[in-house]
Amino acid sequence: MTRFFLVFLSVQAVLFGMEMLAPVQAAVVQPWTGLVASASAAIIQFFDPSAISHGRVVQSAQSGFGISIEPGCNGVEAAIVLLAAVLAFPSSWKMKLWGLGLGFMAVQGVNLLRVVSLFFLGQWNLQVFEFAHLYMWQALIMLDVLIVWLLWMRYVARHEKRVSPAKQPSAPTA
Incomplete structure (x- = not known):
């Protein structure tokens, strides 16, 4: 458990530090x-064809309302x-790569849902937008x-065969 937390915190410290460079x-x-x-603008265009993006901004060309995707x-x-949680958990590199790939897609999919919903909430009611942006979506992301990591851990526990030293077959004796 101590190893997990040390690796988890170390990986986060390194990656968050690198991200700021x-x-x-x-x-x-x-x-x-x-x-x-x-990507958010492309999804929004199914419901609002006037949606455009430029840089990190998604905007409605019709109403002028826009959101800026900030750090x-x-x-x-x-x-x-x-990534830090998956790397810190003891499993094979094959399982880690699967967890990172699928987990990244799941997190980014929910984040796209977040941006799209905030775009529409902001046009509807700025107070609801602020609540959803600052509190609800922060917690949901x-x-x-957490859910992706727990599901991945459960999958790893069920499918990765680990042979403990006590259960390894012994060498034949002569």
Whole structure:
């Protein structure tokens, strides 16, 4: 248990520290945030064809209302927490890669739902938007990370065969 927490905290410290570096922001975080904005606008266009994105902003060309996807709202931090939890848990690298791949997609899928819902909530009622943005979705994103990690751990426990030293077959004696 101590090893898990030390690895979990260390991986988070390193990745959150790296995320703050200007070159990482320019090469990874800002382009990712733009991609989140573009994907969100594409989803929104099914319901509001006037939705556009530019940079990290998603806006309705019809009403002029827009949201800016700021740090903490792009799913990067949630993905870092999930990555740290998966890497800290004792399992094979094959299982870790599956957990990271599927978990990343799940977290980003929920984050897209978050951005899309906030876009529509903001046009409807700014007080509800503020509550949903600051409280509800913050908790739901972290709950998503926890649920994804717990489901992955359960899968690993059921499917990864670990042979303990006491159960290993002994060598034949002569």
